[in-house]
Structures are given as structure tokens and as C-alpha cells.
Amino acid sequence: MDKHVHYDSRQDLIVFSLAGETSEWVEAAVTGQALARAYGCGEGEAARLKAFADHEQQIRNRAEQLLDEGQEPLVKEEDLAPRNQSGAKKEVLRGIGEDDAGAV
Numbered sequence: 001m002d003k004h005v006h007y008d009s010r011q012d013l014i015v016f017s018l019a020g021e022t023s024e025w026v027e028a029a030v031t032g033q034a035l036a037r038a039y040g041c042g043e044g045e046a047a048r049l050k051a052f053a054d055h056e057q058q059i060r061n062r063a064e065q066l067l068d069e070g071q072e073p074l075v076k077e078e079d080l081a082p083r084n085q086s087g088a089k090k091e092v093l094r095g096i097g098e099d100d101a102g103a104v
Contacts, residue, residue, distance in 0.1 A: 034076055 039055070041047040052059065059075050066075070 035041060035048045035051045039051045041051040062075050
């Protein structure tokens with residue numbers, strides 16, 4: 001399976017594309033801020049990329065599920081919360097481009 005991962009520091013996104021046997025591309029994005037909060041990996045680019053690599057399968061599966069449901073494949077913090085931490089606070093990230101009031 002071909003894979004491409006790109007970190008966009010300006011938008012604080014990690015974007016990845018995966019090509020499967022059918023040559024269909026799956027594209028998804030996860031915010032570095034969500035990775036930092038979900039996995040406690042700090043604010044550094046290297047730490048976020050490592051967290052992404054460590055949890056790529058979970059992120060990919062969630063992105064594919066969102067695509068199957070016809071939704072935007074933006075993997076949020078709530079999708080990344082470690083499964084072994086019951087009662088972990090789950091905050092839904094504001095959509096990309098929204099301000100604190102939720103306006104675009």
C-alpha cells in the first residue's frame with residue numbers, strides 16, 4: 001500500500017493519503033493539536049508525527065469510516081482518545097476555519 005504523509009505547520013494539520021489495491025485514494029487529516037491533547041505528545045512537530053505514526057491504523061480506520069458515512073474525513077480528538085482511559089474528557093474540535101464563537 002502506497003502512503004504519503006505531509007505535515008502542514010501553517011494549518012497545523014497532518015494530511016495523509018493511502019492507495020489500496022483498488023487504487024482508490026483515501027485522504028484524511030488530523031490536527032496536530034488533537035494529537036497533542038489525545039496522546040500528551042506535546043506541541044513539537046516531531047512528537048506529533050511520532051504520535052501519528054504510532055496510531056496510524058486507528059486514524060486511518062476512523063478516516064475510512066467517516067468517508068463511508070459520507071462525512072468529511074477530518075479525524076478529531078474524540079476519535080483519537082486512547083481506548084484504555086475510561087472517562088477521559090473528550091472535546092470536539094472546532095471545524096477548520098471557525099473562530100471561538102463557531103463562526104467561519
